Amino acid sequence: MPISEIQVDIGLLWNETEITGELVGDFEIRTTDTSGKSVCLESISRDFHARAIFPRKELTFGIRLQESLSHKRAREVLTNALAVSQSFKGEVVEAGVSWGEGLDGRVWWPILQAGSLHDAEEFLDELRSKTSLEPLSLSIVTMGERNDAPFEFAIGVEKREATRVSCVPRRQDSPFYLHDIPIGRGFHWERHERLSYRGELHLFASRGDGLTAMNRIPLETYIRSTVFSEMGPDLPDAFLAAQAVAARSTVLATANRHHRGEGFHLCNDDHCQCYQGVLREPQVISPALGETEGEILVSNGRPVDARYAKCCGGVSETYEAVWGGEGHPYFISRPCGEFETADLTQEQNMQEFLSQRAPAFCNDELHAYPERWREESYFRWQREYNASELQTLIEAKVGIEVGTVRELRPIKRGASGRILILEIVGSKQTLRIYRELEIRRVLFLSHLPSSCFIVETEGKGPDKFRLIGAGWGHGVGLCQLGAAAMAHKGRSKQRILEHYYPETKLFSIT
Numbered sequence: 001m002p003i004s005e006i007q008v009d010i011g012l013l014w015n016e017t018e019i020t021g022e023l024v025g026d027f028e029i030r031t032t033d034t035s036g037k038s039v040c041l042e043s044i045s046r047d048f049h050a051r052a053i054f055p056r057k058e059l060t061f062g063i064r065l066q067e068s069l070s071h072k073r074a075r076e077v078l079t080n081a082l083a084v085s086q087s088f089k090g091e092v093v094e095a096g097v098s099w100g101e102g103l104d105g106r107v108w109w110p111i112l113q114a115g116s117l118h119d120a121e122e123f124l125d126e127l128r129s130k131t132s133l134e135p136l137s138l139s140i141v142t143m144g145e146r147n148d149a150p151f152e153f154a155i156g157v158e159k160r161e162a163t164r165v166s167c168v169p170r171r172q173d174s175p176f177y178l179h180d181i182p183i184g185r186g187f188h189w190e191r192h193e194r195l196s197y198r199g200e201l202h203l204f205a206s207r208g209d210g211l212t213a214m215n216r217i218p219l220e221t222y223i224r225s226t227v228f229s230e231m232g233p234d235l236p237d238a239f240l241a242a243q244a245v246a247a248r249s250t251v252l253a254t255a256n257r258h259h260r261g262e263g264f265h266l267c268n269d270d271h272c273q274c275y276q277g278v279l280r281e282p283q284v285i286s287p288a289l290g291e292t293e294g295e296i297l298v299s300n301g302r303p304v305d306a307r308y309a310k311c312c313g314g315v316s317e318t319y320e321a322v323w324g325g326e327g328h329p330y331f332i333s334r335p336c337g338e339f340e341t342a343d344l345t346q347e348q349n350m351q352e353f354l355s356q357r358a359p360a361f362c363n364d365e366l367h368a369y370p371e372r373w374r375e376e377s378y379f380r381w382q383r384e385y386n387a388s389e390l391q392t393l394i395e396a397k398v399g400i401e402v403g404t405v406r407e408l409r410p411i412k413r414g415a416s417g418r419i420l421i422l423e424i425v426g427s428k429q430t431l432r433i434y435r436e437l438e439i440r441r442v443l444f445l446s447h448l449p450s451s452c453f454i455v456e457t458e459g460k461g462p463d464k465f466r467l468i469g470a471g472w473g474h475g476v477g478l479c480q481l482g483a484a485a486m487a488h489k490g491r492s493k494q495r496i497l498e499h500y501y502p503e504t505k506l507f508s509i510t
C-alpha cells in the first residue's frame with residue numbers, strides 16, 4: 001500500500017455521554033440508521049451535539065494468556081491451558097492490522113473467558129498461583145466488539161437517531177473542533193481542552209458505555225503531529241530521524257492491539273501516543289526528518305513494534321520481561337554503550353551496578369543533553385519513604401490492608417535489573433505485585449521512574465525505606481537519552497537503529 005494511502009484511526013473520546021464540537025469549513029455529513037440506510041445532511045450551522053440514549057452495556061473480560069505472532073502457537077498455549085481444568089472456556093482471537101503485502105501487524109491472543117472485572121481479577125490471581133502458566137504473560141483484557149446502538153445527533157435544525165455519523169472534509173484544510181478533550185487521563189495533571197483536528201470525524205457507540213469520537217487521518221499527518229512536534233530543534237538530526245522511524249513502525253505494529261474491538265487503532269493519550277491534532281503540528285520540519293517519510297523497521301515481513309523509553313539506566317530490558325509472551329530477536333538485553341555488566345538478575349550484582357555509574361550513552365554526567373532533559377535525574381534516582389507513608393500509599397493503591405510494611409523483596413528481576421515480581425511483606429499480609437508497570441504504580445503517588453531499584457532500610461521496624469534506582473521507563477528498545485548521545489558523537493540514524501533494534505531492516509513504504 002502506498003504511504004499516502006495509509007490512514008490511521010485515532011480515538012479522541014470514548015465512553016462519553018455527550019460529545020460536542022464544531023465543523024469548520026466544508027464537510028459531507030452522513031448519518032447511518034439502524035436499518036443501515038445512510039443519509040447526507042445539509043446544515044448551515046456548524047455546531048453539533050451527540051448524546052447517548054442507549055442503556056448501559058456490561059463489559060465482559062477475559063484473561064490473555066500470551067500474545068503470539070503465530071496463530072498455531074497461540075492455539076497450542078490455549079490447548080495446554082484448557083487441559084488444566086474442565087471449567088475453563090477459551091478461544092484464540094486476532095488483534096492488530098494487516099496493512100498489505102509484507103506489512104502484517106497481526107498477532108494472536110489465546111484467551112480464557114472470565115466474566116466481570118471482579119471475577120477476572122480473582123481468576124487472574126488463581127491462575128498465577130495455581131497453574132504453571134507464565135505469570136508475567138497473563139493479563140486482563142476487555143472482550144467483545146463495540147456495539148452499534150443508535151444515539152442522538154443534532155446539527156442546526158436537524159436532529160436524528162443514528163448508529164454512525166461520518167463527517168468527511170470536502171477540502172483538505174477543513175478542520176473540526178471537539179470540546180473537552182482530556183489530556184493526561186488518570187494522571188494528577190489531567191486537564192480538558194478544546195482541540196482541532198484535520199481529517200475525518202466519525203461518531204459511534206463505544207464498546208461498553210457511551211459514545212466514541214474517532215479521527216481518521218493519513219499516517220504521515222499523524223506522525224507529524226505526534227512525533228515531530230515533540231522533538232526540539234536542539235536535538236541532533238540522526239536522533240530525530242531514528243526516533244521518527246521507530247514511532248512510525250510502532251504505529252503500524254500496535255494499531256488495533258491495545259484498543260482491540262473499540263473501533264479505533266490507537267488512542268490520543270500517552271497510553272498509546274500523545275496526539276493533540278493541529279495544535280502540535282510543527283511549523284517547519286527539518287530535511288533530515290522529511291527524508292524519513294514512509295521509513296519503518298521490519299523483521300520477517302512484519303513492522304517492528306519499535307518500543308522506546310526515556311532512559312534504560314545502563315542496560316536495556318527484554319520485551320518478554322515487561323509484557324510477557326514470546327521474545328523478539330530485536331529486543332534482547334544489551335548494555336547501552338561500550339562496556340560490560342554482570343548478571344543483573346542477581347541481587348548482589350545490582351548493589352554494585354547502582355553504586356557505580358557505568359559509562360553508558362545515557363549516563364547524564366557524560367553527555368551534553370538539552371536543558372529540558374536535565375530537569376529530572378533519569379540515569380540514577382532515589383525515593384525515600386517512612387514506614388507509615390509507604391503503608392498508606394500501598395494500601396491506597398492495591399485496596400488491601402497490608403499493615404506495617406516490613407520488607408520490599410524482589411522475587412524476580414529482568415536482565416536490565418528491573419524488578420518483575422515484587423513481594424510486599426506486611427504485618428497483616430504478604431502480597432506479590434506482578435509486572436514492572438504495576439510495581440511502579442503501587443510504589444509512587446503517580447508513577448515510580450522505573451522498577452530497576454534496590455531497597456535500603458533504616459531502623460528496626462524498619463522506619464525508613466530508600467529506593468535507589470536507575471532509568472526512566474520500561475527500558476525496552478531505543479533508549480532516548482542514549483540515542484541522543486550516540487547522535488551527538490556523530491553516529492548515523494542507521495547505526496543508532498542497529499544498536500537499539502538489532503536484527504531489523506529499514507524498509508521504505510512507497
Ligand SMILES: [Zn+2]
Pocket residue numbers: 258259266267268269271272273
Ligand atoms: Zn491507547
Ligand SMILES: [Zn+2]
Pocket residue numbers: 311312313314315336360361362479481482
Ligand atoms: Zn540507555
